[in-house]
Amino acid sequence: MDLKLSAGDEAFRDEVRAFAAANLPASVVAKTWSGRHFEREDHMAWQRALGRKGWLTYTWPKKYGGPGWNVTQRFLFENVLAEIGAPRILPFGVKMVGPVIYTFGTEEQKARFLPGIRESSVSWCQGYSEPGAGSDLASLRARAVREGDHYVVNGQKTWTSFAHWGDWIFCLVRTDPDKKPQEGISFLLIDMKTPGVTVRPIIMLDGAHHVNDVFLDNVRVPVENRIGQEGAGWTCAKFLLANERLGIAEVPASKRGVQGLRDIARAEGLSDDPSFRDKISDIDLQVAALEMSELRVLSDMAAGGAPGPEVSTLKVRGSEIQQRIAELACEAVGDYGAPYQPELLFRDSNESGIGADHAVPAAARYFNMRKTSIYGGTNEIQKNVMSKMVLGL
Template identity: 60%
Template sequence: MDLEFSPEDLAFREEARRFIAENYPKALRGKQDEGEELAKEDFLSWHRALAKQGWIAPAWPKEYGGPGWTTTQRFIWSEELARADTLPILPFGINMVGPVIYTFGTPEQKARFLPRILSGEDWWCQGYSEPGAGSDLASLRTRAVRDGDHYIVNGQKTWTTLAQHADWGFFLVRTDPESKPQEGISFLLIDMKSPGVTVRPIITLGGEHEVNEVWLEDVRVPVDQRIYEENKGWTCAKFLLAHERTGIAGVARSKRGVERIKNIARSEMDGDKPLIANPFFKRKIAELEIDLTALEYTELRTLASEASGRGPGPESSLLKIKGTEIQQRITELALEAVGHYGAPYFRGFGEGDNEHPIGPDYAHRAAPTYFNGRKTSIYGGSNEIQRNIIAKMVLGL
């Protein structure tokens, strides 16, 4: 595996770095710096800038609107986004349902949905998990019954990220309750404005309205909004999850997180020596960096495999496990580094009464970020499930 960048790759890196510096929305940067809750328009402002440049979907084939980048260019791009601390592009349209549509969809479905995913005109959410059907996703109970040219859908989904903003959702539904669990599931695209769709908020420990529960009551969904064959939705689901798990690894942004911890550890708080002088804390950072480097090489091998024409396989489970564990360790170290200044701080604390959080600015969101990070080892298929996949698919157990 050649790790040296070519002159063309170095030129691309400079182009990418310059584009981000000149086009990243200033208002969005200000909100990020202040730790403000972001609105739908905030997310879309960066999405539209990338879409206008043709850079919104780095991994998409050029025929469907991708930029035609090499694997190395995609790696460089992710590094530069992390370096600039940009807001991550929401994955549900670009990284998840988009590839499913251009891989399994009909020509009509591709023409209808892909351009609007690229432009940001349609905001997507994911309807997979249910109460009692999270890691054991195949046990889902949301039911879709055929009625002529429509399905009638009834059920409940949970932990649906940012569904309060969504125009469309991609849902796994049971269309054959008599068959084996994985064989009776279909993959439907549902207009979130359809009669019978209700979105109810779930407020996280950090005080954010990030996730929701979604109720579907006699929702009519046209049959032409089913992707792939009836009862074959599990094929689409596995394909989507493999792409999601690869992206969850988040190596570039974890490297940025380690640098933040180092900066915090170099600061003097309350007149004490910098935490970086503590050999025990320094060892924790070193161990974290070693594990992150190993993960980065695994990600590069996965990208090289994709470049040769093979899609993500069981190795995506390895990336998911180690990537999310490292992300959690980063939030733990950050909370340890800020010490008592990391006492829980929620959005809106002190508003209207002239009170302000005590301590340095970088400490204010350490606890909520830590709490929010507990979910990373669960979504996209819990890490316990990923170990089972590795045992079966890699080790042959």
């Protein structure tokens, strides 16, 4: 049992640092540190660079084009990128649909879709939730009716992150309304350019546009775009959700967040305030506990275990921590949390902040982060999962 890094690990870490330094534009890094939002191209250019290096799909097995890293290397990679301020890797292709395709897809599907994900030449989004199917995902109603070589899809998806940037969407659709809710679902890949696909923005409480409604109106999808058997979509969905829950804890980003919080506290003259210090120490320790819990899961996985339902606990705590960091930043900036400057938040603008730079995104971030305990299965649902699967209640 050991937490130390080997010489090889340290060399690896330096290599990642050097790569990031050479390939991340300063303007993008600056957005991270000032809490501004990225444009599509900020993400894509960075992901393409990682793709060229073979590192974008760093969690994939070697045979599908992953780099074959061990748990320690993945951990270091994620932490270095977060420390440096790289945009997070968008998970929809890399961590969600990619593994579904290489696990459940046909050889043709693998050949057709995996390269676009590895190279980040294609941008993916997720069609899961519906207006009437949130926490109760299995009640979804988007309907796919077989018509010769095609499915004709009708329905509506919602909370679709970055659908306005997406080339493709992976969807859960109902192919058999007569079966039990979980059994009539299939997993379809849909080209966003197909006629009948409409994207409508949903503006969030902080003014941000990340998520969308996606309307599917007689959308014709070739049958070969179905992953796995018809009616086996729920299996793919559960597999995907378990993978999602692991990364969703966002530990490296929260570590960076705590560092940012210390900087804000210094700038605000709060670093000697004992109660604010206590609050920072407390959140720092929560992050440390979460990181160690995640490492324990990874260590089990390295020894051959699959991520079990207990990873739900990482999602719950990870979201609470992200929220707490945002809350403390808001507390630290005081009255200068009030001015609202969307131009500065969402667009590349030269306008200057009304308060300190770090104050501009504080409130917006706090509001926005409330989503983390709701998305990816609400924290209440995660606790239901744990209660049933882990505790047997």
